[in-house]
Structure formats: structure tokens, C-alpha cells
Amino acid sequence: MKTRIVSIFALAAVLTSCDINKTESGEMPEVDVEVEAESGDLPEYDVDWMDVDVSTTTKMVEVPKLVVVMEEEEVEVPVIDFDMPGEKAERTLTVETEISGNDMNLEIQQVRATRNKLYVIATLEDSDMDLEGKTVRKQDQVMINAPQLDVEYVIVGERPERIFNDNNRYFTTMADLDEDIANAKVIYED
Structure with missing residues (x-):
């Protein structure tokens, strides 16, 4: 009895979960006692169940980007010692840029x-x-022993298109440097 009730509910669920439209009526075959039979037509149905449309759209999403992690390595770094009034402190000046x-x-x-x-x-x-x-991050550094001064980082070359690179000022050539930079005294040159 339970099996029959479950079967009836299953059949009802299948039949009510889609839209069925009869498109042609059926006809049972006629049977003659002489065992002659005419072919019959089975009914045809057009079943509309679900329409699925697949398309694309453009959205701004966060996508992970690979940035190579810098590893510490022992290298020789220039040290610039200032001979000027004021309390000196040793610090490292690091210029960095991200490239791809x-x-x-x-x-x-x-x-x-x-x-x-x-x-x-x-x-x-x-x-x-x-x-x-x-995408990699490049850097170079120099150490100074000097009083506290403001520092501006200037890169001569084509600016890579990375947000991180907004920390620097970029110039195409040394001849393009602003007047204030061009007129500053050269205290270290590689």
C-alpha cells in the first residue's frame, strides 16, 4: 500500500513539474478477428519543461595576481655619510617598482x-x-648616514602600468627631469 501511494505521488510530481501540451490525438489500432490489423497512431506530445539561457556579462571582480616575494640576500650596498650640521641617523633608501x-x-x-x-x-x-x-617587484637601495630629510624617488624609464608604481615619479630621460631635481647637488653617482 505504501509503495502504491509513493508511486502515485512520484507520478503526480513528475507530471506537475513540467508543462505538457497534446499536439496530436491518438488512435488505437483496429483489430479484426481474422487477424488483420491496421496500424494505429500513438498520440504525440509537445513537452515544455524549462528554458535555460546562457550568456555573459562584464563585471569588476577581484582576481588574484602573482607577485613574487622578495627574499633577503647579502649584497654590497653603498653607504653615503653626510657631513652637515644636525643629528645623523643611518637609514636605507629603497626604490621599488612592479613590472610585468x-x-x-x-x-x-x-x-x-x-x-x-x-x-x-x-x-x-x-x-x-x-x-x-x-608580475615581479624590483628594487635597489642605498644607505645614508644623515640628518632626517624628505626623500623623493625618481625613476628614469617607461612607467610600468601597475598601481604600486604611483609611489615614484617617472621621467623618460635624464634631460626631462624637473628643474628642482636637475639643479640639486649630486652627492652620489654610480
Whole structure:
């Protein structure tokens, strides 16, 4: 009895979960006692169950990007010792940039100074090696022993299209430097 009730509910669920429209009526075959039979027609049904449309749209989503983690390595770093009034402190000046596409070399070429500001000038040059879709962070650094001064980081070369690179000022060539940078005294040159 339970099986029959479950079967009836299952049949009712299947029949009510879709839209069925009879498109042609059926006819039972006629049977002659002489065992002659005419073929019959089974009924045909058009079943409309569910329409599914698949499309695409453009949305802004967060996508993980690979950034290579910097590892510490022992290297020689230039140390600049200032001979000027005021309390000196040793600190590291680091210029950084993120690149993708072709690998690039980043090297500090000069440190220039005015009375209250330092300009760390680095060059960014293409190395013609494909990064194969990866993003890397390049850096170079110099140590100074000087009173506290404001520092501005300048990179001579084409600015890579990364948000991180907004921390630096970019110039195409050394000849394009602003007048205040161009007139600052060169205190270190590689």
C-alpha cells in the first residue's frame, strides 16, 4: 500500500513539474478477428519543461595576481655619510617598482640633495626577457648616514602600468627631469 501511494505521488510530481501540451490525438489500432490489423497512431506530445539561457556579462571582480616575494640576500650596498650640521641617523633608501611583461633592471644611478630634500634617481631598462605573465617587484637601495630629510624617488624609464608604481615619479630621460631635481647637488653617482 505504501509503495502504491509513493508511486502515485512520484507520478503526480513528475507530471506537475513540467508543462505538457497534446499536439496530436491518438488512435488505437483496429483489430479484426481474422487477424488483420491496421496500424494505429500513438498520440504525440509537445513537452515544455524549462528554458535555460546562457550568456555573459562584464563585471569588476577581484582576481588574484602573482607577485613574487622578495627574499633577503647579502649584497654590497653603498653607504653615503653626510657631513652637515644636525643629528645623523643611518637609514636605507629603497626604490621599488612592479613590472610585468618583459623583465627590467632597476638601478640607483644618483642621489641628489638640496637643503631639505634628497632625490634618489634610478634607471629602469628593459632586459628583453619575457616574464611569462608573472608580475615581479624590483628594487635597489642605498644607505645614508644623515640628518632626517624628505626623500623623493625618481625613476628614469617607461612607467610600468601597475598601481604600486604611483609611489615614484617617472621621467623618460635624464634631460626631462624637473628643474628642482636637475639643479640639486649630486652627492652620489654610480
